[in-house]
C-alpha cells in the first residue's frame with residue numbers, strides 16, 4: 491500500500507490479467523449500520539472507459555438492503571464475488587508471491603467498454 495488510505499496501484503499483464511494477495515477487508519460503520527466488506531477499484535486501460543466500482547464478498551450480512559450506502563449497489567450480483575478455498579493451482583501461484591498461508595480466493599473480472 492502506498493498511502494494511509496490503503497490504496498495500491500498495479501499493472502495487468504498483456505492479456506489484462508492481474509492477481510494480488512491482501513488481507514480480507516473489514517466492515518466500517520456508516521451512521522448506525524455497517525457497510526459490507528469491500529474493495530474499491532479504479533480500472534483504466536488505453537482506449538477504454540474508466541471503471542470505478544466496488545467488489546463485495548458472498549455471505550456478507552450487510553449486503554443489499556442492509557447496506558447503509560444507498561448508492562453503492564452492494565446487492566448487485568455482478569459485484570458480489572464468491573469466496574472459495576484455494577485450489578492446488580491457486581496455491582502454486584500464491585507460493586510465488588507470499589510465504590504465509592492464504593485460505594480464501596475470489597475472482598474478479600471487471601468488464602470495460604470503449
Ligand SMILES: [Fe+2]
Nearest residue numbers: 525528529530
Ligand atoms: Fe469503502
